[in-house]
Amino acid sequence: IAGITQAPTSQILAAGRRMTLRCTQDMRHNAMYWYRQDLGLGLRLIHYSNTAGTTGKGEVPDGYSVSRANTDDFPLTLASAVPSQTSVYFCASSLEVNNEQFFGPGTRLTVL
Amino acid sequence: AQKVTQAQTEISVVEKEDVTLDCVYETRDTTYYLFWYKQPPSGELVFLIRRNSFDEQNEISGRYSWNFQKSTSSFNFTITASQVVDSAVYFCALSDLANQAGTALIFGKGTTLSVSS
Numbered sequence: 052i053a054g055i056t057q058a059p060t061s062q063i064l065a066a067g068r069r070m071t072l073r074c075t076q077d078m079r080h081n082a083m084y085w086y087r088q089d090l091g092l093g094l095r096l097i098h099y100s101n102t103a104g105t106t107g108k109g110e111v112p113d114g115y116s117v118s119r120a121n122t123d124d125f126p127l128t129l130a131s132a133v134p135s136q137t138s139v140y141f142c143a144s145s146l147e148v149n150n151e152q153f154f155g156p157g158t159r160l161t162v163l
Numbered sequence: 164a165q166k167v168t169q170a171q172t173e174i175s176v177v178e179k180e181d182v183t184l185d186c187v188y189e190t191r192d193t194t195y196y197l198f199w200y201k202q203p204p205s206g207e208l209v210f211l212i213r214r215n216s217f218d219e220q221n222e223i224s225g226r227y228s229w230n231f232q233k234s235t236s237s238f239n240f241t242i243t244a245s246q247v248v249d250s251a252v253y254f255c256a257l258s259d260l261a262n263q264a265g266t267a268l269i270f271g272k273g274t275t276l277s278v279s280s
Contacts, residue, residue, distance in 0.1 A: 084267050092272060093271060093272040095270075096269075099267045109267060151210045151213045152198075152268060154208035
């Protein structure tokens, strides 16, 4: 692994289904983030984790949950997907507070 | 409240023209960081620059330059002699210690730059 990876690359999901988006980084960054990108709205923060074992809510957390059991992994779970969660999801990480964030390649999720 | 405004939704230029992308920010903190990211058609987000609030020196990197002015709360990005490969969506972002979400970035809505040959 080099940098930050996300899986799956894309997914079509039926409404009501549970889905976990995976994010892994090998840079030993302390902080990790989940954003969603929607046309005309830019990127909006869903959840964040400043260090392993801690998480916090961002601007648009409803319907999503995260965990940070270790430094490398930061999965995002949609407990019961709804069509409004159709979006491109980006995971990011940064070494320390206010350092530049490095982004994964994104996951394109469609909820029907 | 923290906010980033990129008033230019779309800009179209012809190759070799210079182009400036505007970014205006709002924050109540005195210590903060500003960023620019590029998102080419392939979709990935590429980090371009980070600038802290205590450093108002302009920066130049090849054809790219950035003008940071605290007096007008602006952090503008200029591409000199634009090229087709510069076509992308450009995002300005803000991070400050008063941000409720810790170190997360607040993004502007982006400016889509199209450079034609």
